[in-house]
Amino acid sequence: MNKTEEKSLKEQIIDAARKVLLAKGYRNFSLRKIAGEIDVSATSIYLHFENKDDLVHTLMEEAIARLNKQLEQKVAEVDDPISKLEALAREYVSFALKHPREYQVIYLISSDEMTRYPKEKFRKARKGYEIVTDVLKEGVESGLIAESRPRLAAYTFWAQLHGVMSVVLSKRLDNRIEQEEFIEEAIDHIIKGYQLRTSL
Amino acid sequence: MNKTEEKSLKEQIIDAARKVLLAKGYRNFSLRKIAGEIDVSATSIYLHFENKDDLVHTLMEEAIARLNKQLEQKVAEVDDPISKLEALAREYVSFALKHPREYQVIYLISSDEMTRYPKEKFRKARKGYEIVTDVLKEGVESGLIAESRPRLAAYTFWAQLHGVMSVVLSKRLDNRIEQEEFIEEAIDHIIKGYQLRTSL
DNA sequence: TCTTTTAGTTAACGGTGTTAACCTCTGTTA
DNA sequence: TAACAGAGGTTAACACCGTTAACTAAAAGA
Structure with a gap:
């Protein structure tokens, strides 16, 4: 070297x-x-x-970039919007399970626990939301998703997924509930929340 | 005295x-x-x-008990299962907004950040899930909710709500998105995920 | 060659959780 | 009544923490 x-x-x-x-x-x-x-x-x-928080923010940025990259890859592999939404959810989950500590860096740090995540970095972090927003828009165009505010919906989609993985990773699941089943059920419900309601 | x-x-x-x-x-x-x-x-x-974690666990227990009490009260005020689900969601959100630090004690502490939350206390904490489970069961009986595993579904419901409030409290919302609107949209989607799908 | 800048160092401050050793009451028992 | 035991506190200390100030050595520029 x-x-x-x-x-x-x-x-x-x-x-x-x-x-x-x-x-x-x-x-x-x-x-x-x-x-x-x-x-x-x-x-x-x-x-x-600048200080410890600044260093942590750098690690956050890195972890977020990695997650986003993987999401981007996965979403390109499928065609219809509902499948894309599902692929996104599954990749998100898979990342959190594979790299729990990195995942937790992305989220663990909350408002008064740490200096606010700086705006410049936050912008990059939004990439993930953009991906979801695009998929939702696509779904609306093809009549599969009913959603007047796709960007807003992208945030709710993301938040719900985060909640699910947060419960899993903090090991708060009831013993009687199997983790995998829980995740499957949750993904199912989350996606249903965005699908257009028509008679089956 | x-x-x-x-x-x-x-x-x-x-x-x-x-x-x-x-x-x-x-x-x-x-x-x-x-x-x-x-x-x-x-x-x-x-x-x-025993140590600092033990003290924090005591505060967690307390906060959880308070939240559960408020949920119990609210759910008793409404009748039909869907409204109950909505009331639960709104009261949950309201608690998190009114007592953000207490709310964060309940959740912030994750697997390797702290000694596991002890089993005996965890049992008490499950009260909230029981409340949701009962509402879901009720909804299934009256044909408004399609759900074969209500307890499992109660956990997914809870997890999604947590994710939403976690994003709000950690101030990760895009500037262009109004907090209240975000919460409304999210509650709407979450509940939709549990409603029986019939033709409108 | 003299000087300034850069990139690192050591020492120190005030804070942290936790443990060990001690002290001082209070009630019990011989 | 005297000796003892335990409960419920104390102080001192350990090993660590983030952060700042003062210093130093080497490189770069004039």
Whole structure:
């Protein structure tokens, strides 16, 4: 690895931070541990990030980008809008199950628990909503979905999915309920909420 | 206030803890602050609680009980199952908006961020699901709701609502979307997901 | 060559959860 | 009545935390 290929300290910090987060969870995610991971002093993190929240925001941004990328791929594989909606939901779920800690970084942090997620980054995060919005619009055009405000609906769709995965990941499901069944049922209900109601 | 009316230290700690949590948020919720509030040493908290998580769990239990009580009241005020479902959703939303910090205590804490919420307490917490389950069963009997597994459906209903309020409270809504409108739309979609589909 | 800038360091501050050792009452028992 | 035991607190300390200030060494520019 020659000089130009070497990762900048900023990149190294991000890598180390991701590693610590995935390995130990947010609760044990500390600047000193991150710094120790790359044999550097904890204070040097401040040369590249405003503070701890700023670093976390960077990880959030990354995780969101990854999720969005996967959603984009999946949605391109199907044709009709209802199937697309289902594909989106399933990919969303699958991401949360495969990368629970990363998923939780995206969401766990709420209003007063952390500095507001900065506006510039938030814009990128909206990509996911755009994908859903487009699918909903498509569905309206082809007469399968009744929805006068697709962007608004995209947010409700997303929120519902998040709620479902949040319950699963925080392990709040009743023992008597099987996780997979729960997810299936939820996806089914969520999609039904957007389908046009006609006689069967 | 005579001796027998005096609150036990345990109760005083819980009161102080609730006060600190509501005033400063979970991030600034520390044992030393709680102790300072009632002029007692921080370590004496350990005489009444196993650790910080245990104390938080107690606050969670309390908040859940309050929410459940309000839901029970509201659901008794309406008659038909669909209206009951709507009343439940609205009361849930209203609680989250009125007591955001308490609401967040109920949910914010996820699997690896905190010791698992203990089983005995979890049982009490299920009351809310029972209420929803009963309403759904009622709806099935009167032919308004198509649902073969009401308990499972109660969990999906709850999860979706949580997702919606989680997005609202973490202030992740697009500027262009009005909060109230978002909530209305979401409740509408969620309930539609449980209604029997017949020709209009 | 002198000077400024950059990129890092160490030391320290005030805070955290938690544990160990101690103290001081109160009630019981010999 | 004296000795004891336990309950219910205390103080001191440990190991960690995010963050700031002051310093240093090397590189870059003049």
